[in-house]
Amino acid sequence: LTMDMLTSGEWEELPFKPYNFDALGAVPARGHLHPLLKMRSEFRQIFLEMGFAEMATNNYVEPSFWNFDSLFQPQQHPARDAHDTFYVKQSTGSRGYGYNWQLIEAEKNLLRTHTTAVSARTLYQLATRPNGFKPAKFFTIDKVFRNEALDATHLAEFHQVEGVIANVDFTLGDLIGTLQELFRKLGIEELQFKPTYSPYTEPSMEIYCYHSGLAEWLEVGNSGIFRPELVLPMGLPPGVNVLAWGLSLERPTMIKYGINNISDLVGPRVDL
Numbered sequence: 247l248t249m250d251m252l253t254s255g256e257w258e259e260l261p262f263k264p265y266n267f268d269a270l271g272a273v274p275a276r277g278h279l280h281p282l283l284k285m286r287s288e289f290r291q292i293f294l295e296m297g298f299a300e301m302a303t304n305n306y307v308e309p310s311f312w313n314f315d316s317l318f319q320p321q322q323h324p325a326r327d328a329h330d331t332f333y334v335k336q337s338t339g340s341r342g343y344g345y346n347w348q349l350i351e352a353e354k355n356l357l358r359t360h361t362t363a364v365s366a367r368t369l370y371q372l373a374t375r376p377n378g379f380k381p382a383k384f385f386t387i388d389k390v391f392r393n394e395a396l397d398a399t400h401l402a403e404f405h406q407v408e409g410v411i412a413n414v415d416f417t418l419g420d421l422i423g424t425l426q427e428l429f430r431k432l433g434i435e436e437l438q439f440k441p442t443y444s445p446y447t448e449p450s451m452e453i454y455c456y457h458s459g460l461a462e463w464l465e466v467g468n469s470g471i472f473r474p475e476l477v478l479p480m481g482l483p484p485g486v487n488v489l490a491w492g493l494s495l496e497r498p499t500m501i502k503y504g505i506n507n508i509s510d511l512v513g514p515r516v517d518l
């Protein structure tokens with residue numbers, strides 16, 4: 247049907263099929279939930295089912311104290327260098343204690359490099375509860391910032407998924423069992439653990455999982471038991487062990503939704 251047909255009256259001689267009032271309309275382009283948010287909801291549901299409470303992590307800027315010092319990370323540790331960490335401009339700090347631990351270093355504000363900074367602060371709050379310590383399980387899934395080289399699988403910011411359990415006489419077996427239960431809920435039956443080093447956990451284990459869809463072992467993240475040098479100064483009672491682990495949200499999201507370049511997870515969809 248054209249304008250010429252309408253203006254000339256030719257349309258009246260043309261055969262038209264009957265109007266189908268039952269025809270469905272064209273599906274309008276509509277919004278989609280972001281893959282990262284869908285993956286975050288999946289992890290959050292699993293943690294809540296397992297009795298974990300969510301930590302408040304709505305502050306990206308942390309003092310180095312909670313991001314590093316409280317986690318027994320020495321002040322000369324390379325991770326503190328500006329090439330790994332985004333420091334935030336700050337007011338002039340105090341003179342420092344003048345011995346090898348510098349308060350001025352601990353006061354430097356930064357964009358948290360891991361959500362373990364929040365876990366540290368939450369553990370301190372747990373240890374100093376008015377009614378005293380009580381066992382707890384908490385988690386967070388939130389942004390962290392690393393001043394590192396960008397590539398197809400690494401951005402300067404990503405989401406860390408972290409779980410923490412504080413309880414009396416808990417052992418590495420409880421950590422392994424908890425991780426096996428968590429990943430079983432994601433459809434992953436086989437986990438393997440490899441000893442590793444971490445400044446704030448001992449023993450520490452790298453976590454690997456067998457992904458049947460990809461038919462390969464994947465590095466999942468790290469885990470361990472927070473060192474006594476960390477938990478005792480917090481004020482947690484002797485005998486309380488703190489188990490913790492972390493992984494990223496982007497990696498499982500990219501695997502689940504078949505996304506090869508992490509940049510496709512952020513910014514506008516260029517194929518629109």
Ligand SMILES: COC[C@@H]1[C@H](c2ccc(C#Cc3ccccc3)cc2)[C@@H]2CN(C(=O)Nc3ccc(OC4CC4)cc3)C[C@@H](O)[C@@H](O)CN12
Pocket residue numbers: 362392406407408432434444447455457464465466467468469470490491492493494495497498501
């Ligand atoms: C600087 O980058 C670190 C990040 C990120 C990571 C690693 C460790 C921690 C931690 C921790 C920790 C340890 C002890 C106590 C508290 C926290 C957090 C994030 C991922 C951790 N990684 C990662 O997420 N891999 C992963 C996770 C889930 C997954 O699920 C599939 C459905 C089966 C698949 C893969 C491993 C790699 O991607 C690694 O190259 C990148 N890692």
